[in-house]
Amino acid sequence: MYLIYALFSLTLMGMAFGYLLGIAARHFKVEDNPLAEKIEALMPGSQCGQCGYPGCRPAAEALVAGEAPPTLCPPGGRALAEQLANLLSLELDLSGVDDHLPMVAQVDETLCIGCCRCYKVCPTDALVGASKMIHVVVADACIACGKCVDVCPTECLKLHPVRPTLKTWRWPKPLLAGA
Amino acid sequence: MNDYLLLVLGTALANNVVLVKFLGLCPFMGVSRKLDSATGMGLATTFVLTLTAVLSWLIEHLILAPLGIGFLRILTFILVIAVVVQFTEMVIRKSSPVLYQVLGIFLPLITTNCAVLGVALLNLQQESTLGQSALFGFGSALGFTLVMVIFAGMRERLALMNVPESFSGAPIGFITAGILSLAFMGFAGLSPH
Amino acid sequence: MWKPYLSMLFKPGTIRGGVHPEPRKEATANLTIETAFPLPSILYLALQQHVGKAAEPVVRVGDRVLKGQLIAVSQGNVSAPLHAPTSGVIADIMDFPSAHPSALPTPTILLETDGLDEWREGIEEIDPFTLSAEEICARVGAAGVVGMGGAAFPSRVKLNLGRERRIETLIINGGECEPYLTCDDRLMQERAEAIVDGIRIMMRGLQCQQSIIGIEDNKLDAIEAMRRAVAPWASQMAVAVLPSLYPMGWDKQMIRYLTGLEVPAGGRATDIGVLMHNVGTAYAVHEAIRYQKPLISRVVTVSGGAVARPRNVEAPLGTPLSALLDFCGYQPERKARLILGGPMMGEALPHANLPLVKGAAGILALSVEEVSASDAKSCIRCSRCVTACPVGLLPLEMMSRIRAGQLESALKFGLKDCISCGSCSYVCPSEIPLVHYFKYANGELMAQQQAKHKSEQTRKLADERQARLERVRQEAAAQAAARKAQALAQAEARKAAQAAKASQSARSAETQTVESAS
DSSP: OHHHHHHHHHHHHHHHHHHHHHHHHHHTOOOSOHHHHHHHHHSOOOOOOTTSSSSHHHHHHHHHHTOSOTTOOTTTHHHHHHHHHHHHTOOOOTTTTTTOOOEEEEEOTTTOOOOOOHHHHOTTOOEEOOTTSOOEEOTTTOOOOOHHHHHOTTOOEEEEEOOOOTTTOOOOOOSOOOO | OHHHHHHHHIIIIITOTTTTSOOOHHHHHHSTTSHHHHHHHHHHHHHHHHHHHHHHHHHIIIIIHHHTOGGGHHHHHHHHHHHHHHHHHHHHHHHOHHHHHHHGGGTGGGGGOHHHHHHHHHHHHTTOOHHHHHHHHHHHHHHHHHHHHHHHHHHHHHHHSOOOTTTTTHHHHHHHHHHHHHHHGGGGGGOOO | OOHHHHHHHSOTTOOOOOBOOOOOOHHHHTSOOBOOOOOOSEEEEESOOSSSBOOEEOOOTTOEEOBTOEEEEOOSSSBOOEEOSSSEEEEEEEEEEOSSTTOOEEEEEEEEEOSOOOBOSOOOOOOGGGSOHHHHHHHHHHTTOBOTTTTOOBHHHHHHHHHHSOOOEEEEEEOOOSSSOOHHHHHHHHSHHHHHHHHHHHHHHHTOOEEEEEEETTOHHHHHHHHHHHGGGTTTEEEEEEOOOBTTTSHHHHHHHHHSOOOOTTOOGGGGTEEEEEHHHHHHHHHHHHSOOOSOEEEEEEESTTBSSOEEEEEETTOBHHHHHHHTTBOGGGEEEEEESOTTTOEEESOSOSBOOTTOOEEEEEEGGGOOOOOOOOOOOOOHHHHHOSSOOOHHHHHHHHHTTOHHHHHHTTGGGOOOOOHHHHHOTTOOOHHHHHHHHHHHHHHHHHHHHHHHHHHHHHHHHHHHHHHHHHHHHHHHHHHHHHHHHHHHHHHHHHHHHHHHHHHHHHHHHHHHHO
């Protein structure tokens, strides 16, 4: 007797709750992953690929899925890593990002042959040049992703650290950090 | 009115579900690193607890007791809790994707939060009315949220301090929780029970 | 408009925080300013000795210049020109180490002195009170006068504010609260009339009627001298005695003490109708307007345990600091630290082969006994720093958050309002370098701001590149379509021509057949 009551009531309850949940699911449907879009908006957007993912959107999705650490974006640097860690409440290990000197690509003018392979791959159009003419890097636009260094046939393109000037010099973090 | 207020206060402070009854310790330790996530978790649990207390009372008195199938109690209650938590998850995902991301696995784990099942069962033990059950649920959840917020604030401060390495993280958290529990013993005179 | 309410809340005479370091001024306070400093053989004139954009040189290598001649022009509104401190030949214009803790190179004009000290023309005395306010401000700017207390902010910009907003009181800062420094003290004792003249000129430039000269109570002779000098204009100018406290010379502290009004956080003194200038700046204005002599030298205190004959020296700008120290009996083996400015807010220099700049009030060579260089220990949350902070901030909270890397929450505790006075570091029993943390944090925040800016710029460039590629692709597609259409048209034309030829040949064949048939 009780068995029938039990079976009946459980089945009915299950069906009722399931139906209610189904209605709710349709009502509260979430189209896309808005968090990934928010993260993507924070990133530089140059699709340089230094993080290992084929672009900023896949990197954002990997962050949301928890597969990538917040320090994954070298051009974003510490600022971006802090922002991402704050947004996602993740642990932040800055040991890999610390003291990363800003770099800039430079053309060695004695070796450049004007083959035009470099500016085709630059994600920010920081390379200027024409066929059989010596190319040059617009330092302000360069994000040091290294793609040009990879394709240059004469290895005239190299990444150099940017020399600190009075305007870019910063106080270092106090080493005597209190025992 | 006074009785209800006393009931809520008594449940929130004197019989605090986390620090006196020691239920719901999993999210208490797991989500209390940041104040924002702790507040969000507290509010989510409040919603789940109150709704569950009401629904479980209704099911017990309308279905289980009349049909005499009391042995299905725990099963049914868990079903109710799971449904409510699913619903809460959907609402949170829609309204605040950041909170959803931050809470992560702890949101569906409210289902296994012993405080929720505990409150539902305790209501039956005390043979309270529907109103009393609802208040009991709400009061417990209020106490839970209060303690979460206090503890999260403390843990944020602890993160800035020079804690010895062997103690940093969970160990100093537990010690703090213990001292906090001792402090809440001071409310013992408040409870009407 | 809320001024009257604020002054009801705060009575004049309130001070917040502050510390009492030992003055250590006895060594130089009673010696006259040395005016016979031997001219160095080369003067190193940095193009950036002021806040704002660096000046641009208007001379070339090899040019001969006279004393007071313009050698670099100001760039834009917040900038100051540079003048030759003595006559000589421009030896080079190059990047030379700057008077900064990093000693990083900065564009500098090297002037080889010829020892003749020949002035340029046009340095006759004129009556400043025939000039209009705009004229005065313009001439102050043209003379390269900047804040001589150390801030080196172009004075013309501050004087111009007098015409934009109503300035009711000009406060002259004779505080000099830093230990060791006595240059302002001696200037007030020896050249009081000139300073008062400069103040009156500034008042005319600002179109303001009242001025108060604030002097600390440990400078009794200076107070006496200045009181005598302002006596003829007692209705407009007064000398106010301030308690000796560090940092009394901080403008907002002095304004609050003298007027009872508190400058709001993030606001400026002009918001409440007050402007402040240093006594040294007043003297420079007097020289610039009455005698038409630009800013080419300054009085600097040379002191410290590693200096045998400490003295105030009036030296030309660009003098190597090593020359100044040697003149005062420098003992390098006793030196533990070189400081430009005072010991509380000054900056430690790596070596003395750096030039004297407009904002350098002192050069100190401190010995081992005068420097405390022990390791920092843990913060014990005693909150002595909170009591000492003149701005009313919480140094211990800011420091613990900066140490943990939470710079945003440090900002919430008022990091931007910190004036880096050093009071908190001075009183800390654990000897934690608090101000170092705050300077580091401000630098990090600025770097993050620049990184974010670069990030946005990169995104813009990447988008523009995508747009360009899209444009190229569309043009190529359009051209291809055009070529295809042309080819199609040609093919049609050829087909039509062929058809016409075919029908023509068919007709001729027909005619032939008909002809042959007939």
